Amino acid sequence: xxxxxxxxxxxxxxxxxxxxxxxxxxxxxxxxxxxxxxxxxxxxxxxxxxxxxxxxxxxxxxxxxxxxxxxxxxxxxxxxxxxxxxxxxxxxxxxxxxxxxxxxxxxxxxxxxxxxxxxxxxxxxxxxxxxxxxxxxxxxxxxxxxxxxxxxxxxxxxxxxxxxxxxxxxxxxxxxxxxxxxxxxxxxxxxxxxxxxxxxxxxxxxxxxxxxxxxxxxxxxxxxxxxxxxxxxxxxxxxxxxxxxxxxxxxxxxxxxxxxxxxxxxxxxxxxxxxxxxxxxxxxxxxxxxxxxxxxxxxxxxxxxxxxxxxxxxxxxxxxxxxxxxxxxxxxxxxxxxxxxxxxxxxxxxxxxxxxxxxxxxxxxxxxxxxxxxxx
Amino acid sequence: xxxxxxxxxxxxxxxxxxxxxxxxxxxxxxxxxxxxxxxxxxxxxxxxxxxxxxxxxxxxxxxxxxxxxxxxxxxxxxxxxxxxxxxxxxxxxxxxxxxxxxxxxxxxxxxxxxxxxxxxxxxxxxxxxxxxxxxxxxxxxxxxxxxxxxxxxxxxxxxxxxxxxxxxxxxxxxxxxxxxxxxxxxxxxxxxxxxxxxxxxxxxxxxxxxxxxxxxxxxxxxxxxxxxxxxxxxxxxxxxxxxxxxxxxxxxxxxxxxxxxxxxxxxxxxxxxxxxxxxxxxxxxxxxxxxxxxxxxxxxxxxxxxxxxxxxxxxxxxxxxxxxxxxxxxxxxxxxxxxxxxxxxxxxxxxxxxxxxxxxxxxxxxxxxxxxxxxxxxxxxxxxxxxxxxxxxxxxxxxxxxxxxxxxxxxxxxxxxxxxxxxxxxxxxxxxxxxxxxxxxxxxxxxxxxxxxxxxxxxxxxxxxxxxxxxxxxxxxxxxxxxxxxxxxxxxxxxxxxxxxxxxxxxxxxxxxxxxxxxxxxxxxxxxxxxxxxxxxxxxxxxxx
Numbered sequence: 001x002x003x004x005x006x007x008x009x010x011x012x013x014x015x016x017x018x019x020x021x022x023x024x025x026x027x028x029x030x031x032x033x034x035x036x037x038x039x040x041x042x043x044x045x046x047x048x049x050x051x052x053x054x055x056x057x058x059x060x061x062x063x064x065x066x067x068x069x070x071x072x073x074x075x076x077x078x079x080x081x082x083x084x085x086x087x088x089x090x091x092x093x094x095x096x097x098x099x100x101x102x103x104x105x106x107x108x109x110x111x112x113x114x115x116x117x118x119x120x121x122x123x124x125x126x127x128x129x130x131x132x133x134x135x136x137x138x139x140x141x142x143x144x145x146x147x148x149x150x151x152x153x154x155x156x157x158x159x160x161x162x163x164x165x166x167x168x169x170x171x172x173x174x175x176x177x178x179x180x181x182x183x184x185x186x187x188x189x190x191x192x193x194x195x196x197x198x199x200x201x202x203x204x205x206x207x208x209x210x211x212x213x214x215x216x217x218x219x220x221x222x223x224x225x226x227x228x229x230x231x232x233x234x235x236x237x238x239x240x241x242x243x244x245x246x247x248x249x250x251x252x253x254x255x256x257x258x259x260x261x262x263x264x265x266x267x268x269x270x271x272x273x274x275x276x277x278x279x280x281x282x283x284x285x286x287x288x289x290x291x292x293x294x295x296x297x298x299x300x301x302x303x304x305x306x307x308x309x310x311x312x313x314x315x316x317x318x319x320x321x322x323x324x325x326x327x328x329x330x331x332x333x334x335x336x337x338x339x340x341x342x343x344x345x346x347x348x349x350x351x352x353x354x355x356x357x358x359x360x361x362x363x364x365x366x367x368x369x370x371x372x373x374x375x376x
Numbered sequence: 377x378x379x380x381x382x383x384x385x386x387x388x389x390x391x392x393x394x395x396x397x398x399x400x401x402x403x404x405x406x407x408x409x410x411x412x413x414x415x416x417x418x419x420x421x422x423x424x425x426x427x428x429x430x431x432x433x434x435x436x437x438x439x440x441x442x443x444x445x446x447x448x449x450x451x452x453x454x455x456x457x458x459x460x461x462x463x464x465x466x467x468x469x470x471x472x473x474x475x476x477x478x479x480x481x482x483x484x485x486x487x488x489x490x491x492x493x494x495x496x497x498x499x500x501x502x503x504x505x506x507x508x509x510x511x512x513x514x515x516x517x518x519x520x521x522x523x524x525x526x527x528x529x530x531x532x533x534x535x536x537x538x539x540x541x542x543x544x545x546x547x548x549x550x551x552x553x554x555x556x557x558x559x560x561x562x563x564x565x566x567x568x569x570x571x572x573x574x575x576x577x578x579x580x581x582x583x584x585x586x587x588x589x590x591x592x593x594x595x596x597x598x599x600x601x602x603x604x605x606x607x608x609x610x611x612x613x614x615x616x617x618x619x620x621x622x623x624x625x626x627x628x629x630x631x632x633x634x635x636x637x638x639x640x641x642x643x644x645x646x647x648x649x650x651x652x653x654x655x656x657x658x659x660x661x662x663x664x665x666x667x668x669x670x671x672x673x674x675x676x677x678x679x680x681x682x683x684x685x686x687x688x689x690x691x692x693x694x695x696x697x698x699x700x701x702x703x704x705x706x707x708x709x710x711x712x713x714x715x716x717x718x719x720x721x722x723x724x725x726x727x728x729x730x731x732x733x734x735x736x737x738x739x740x741x742x743x744x745x746x747x748x749x750x751x752x753x754x755x756x757x758x759x760x761x762x763x764x765x766x767x768x769x770x771x772x773x774x775x776x777x778x779x780x781x782x783x784x785x786x787x788x789x790x791x792x793x794x795x796x797x798x799x800x801x802x803x804x805x806x807x808x809x810x811x812x813x814x815x816x817x818x819x820x821x822x823x824x825x826x827x828x829x830x831x832x833x834x835x836x837x838x839x840x841x842x843x844x845x846x847x848x849x850x851x852x853x854x855x856x857x858x859x860x861x862x863x864x865x866x867x868x869x870x871x872x873x874x875x876x877x878x879x880x881x882x883x884x885x886x887x888x889x890x891x892x893x894x895x896x897x898x899x900x901x902x903x904x905x906x907x908x909x910x911x912x913x914x915x916x917x918x919x920x921x
Binding site: 033051054077078081082084085086087088089092093095096098099102103105106136166169170172173174177178186188189190191192193195196197198199200201202203204207210212215216217218219220234237264265268288290291294295296297298301302311312315316318321325328329332343344350351353354355357358362373376 | 377420428497547549552553554555556558559561562588589591592595596598599600602603605607609610614616617629692693695696697699700702703704705714715716717718719720721722723724726727728729730731734735736739740756759760763787788792793810813814816817818819820823824851852860866869870873874890894897898901902904905909
């Protein structure tokens, strides 16, 4: 209790200190500059509110903002620049908040619809995860996420199995093994691999790989999780390579030369010194690669069948039905009402999963940096 | 010194050379088999063809037997002391587990499919075989432990092919509810590929004389192979797209004075028109009934405007935020939170940005898909990358620069403007160009916010500059072009793929049209990457001088 009060008091103190500091720094400025900055901030806020309320009058405060910012730039560049820089930072954060709020709000109706009553208590959203039927047309209308989550998991597992070992090996090659001229040639190659648009991968997969796979495995129709996973793994590969390479080359040279001075081979040094030291960075790379694989849309949309059902049996990777991403890309056109809301629900699942992966990989990376005690 | 040693021990030297030749020959044979199995996998080589007078599957089997035999002979020879090597006491846990697992699978498959025992039977035999091999490779000395399991398995696979147990017409129906089978066309090349890798690694290790040096050689072989394969895949992807698309792009290509379309440039009120000396209809035309050659001009122009809009939106915002975070804000909780948020935003799937644009932007821009909504959605995607790269570039500007400038008595903003920003510019520019390359090829976000048609007529080429007009009611400025749906290259390719076979518009050869679109998209996107990478090299060289 006393602790809580203390904490409140200290946070009030911090706030008061911040306000005091801002006031002090403002007192140093000319009053006119402060007034202009005030107009800039206020007009920008009004423009934002107008835009959020879908008002056609938004242009008015925006015009005031442009004029006052222009005036401030000419007369009081110092303060205006600072205020504008602050405004851009705030808008960057605001965009993230807006994305989170908007996709979650749009997903609310389907969460309400798919509630389940257990012992008289209604739990919203559960039915999307406990039964596998997706039917948007004929009653009972159900929007289960289970088949799509299954598809995403299948594709991600296969993609990771491709991207993680090959990517880490390629990163080892680039950072430790390759002579300089070879590295200079291979590294841009890996970057270009990242640059090939996903729809081009999808197109090649759709026209070449899918028919080939149907032929080779005697599958009815086209579309397999196996080959979508391989293609997506190829697309996630460059992410794994570049992040893992950064981690490997951030291992201090002194550690490696210390090992080499003991008379070990390069490979022994890599396995017993460099890789363990960079382990967290390399796993962050794999996590980021997994994130890319989960979010990959176009190749999956083009190559999969688009039937929101589970495969039979569950581990049958030779049939590819639908992933969370391809569900959205395929159905946004004709969807409305609850079905549209269900698509946003798929988006929410993707967003939250990838956010967790990203934060997890950043945490792992930060830990590695503090462990290696580099200057960063 | 070395010649002296050689003359003293001619016998040993000759012996070392010829045994080294066995290992090197095995590596070469493995490489040959690797290449052959790839060719067979991609149907460049049919399994029923004959190679050196025998069917391909028999040939592969025979070669595998020879390869496996060579590996085993080398290992046993080393154990018995005929070959001079430096093996360690054991092949190690990792190799043991890998071999054990491979043999576990092999034993299980043979027991359940060929012999046909029940679940318990195959499980027991798989565990027995896998465990046995694990024990052999861990307990015995390294020269036996790392060659015997690989060599025997390779020879066994080879025997299976030679005896025709798995022949060219072999099929294994998995018996699942959704039907799938392993056919010989897939199984034989894949097994060959796998066995050649396994034996190739063992042979490379043997060539290095086992021990630390042998492990080094074996591992390097695989790592080099991996790097070569990645570059090879890249090369094949690009070459294949060029090969399929170049015909469509070059349709009706002509060079010469006055063959191209007429362009008019207005400079200081003087209209000046000229004819292009080249005519490349695929990138200069739309699709039309009267066109001799159809093209994708509207989509190219749409892509360019998209990129311009996204850059105009994201770059000022992102660079401003980076300036605030690096120069004004104190490093602490706040900057850390923003960093985590921007990194998270950068890995957010593009389709989520599309959903956001769909829910947030479309109702605000006249309730229809529009070019402007597409620009802003891509701008949202680009923003985190601009923040991240600009921040990195600014952080790498040494503090001495800032201190020196501050010592001259100038204000903070002047320091930023005339010292920090110029020094950080190369990094910022390179980052932006690479980011633009990524968003230019994105399909998912514009799918939901911008759309467009399958075959777009030339009249729908967006003309933004000419579209501005003033109106008397708010918002006073309007530009119908910005609020119209427009096409972009990646979207058009997607639309072409999903439109199916029936929809052909006026295009005579839709297939060629698709590949040509893919090629143009690839060229547009990769030229951004090429410029970005070249810029980075250029700046780095400048800095190093």
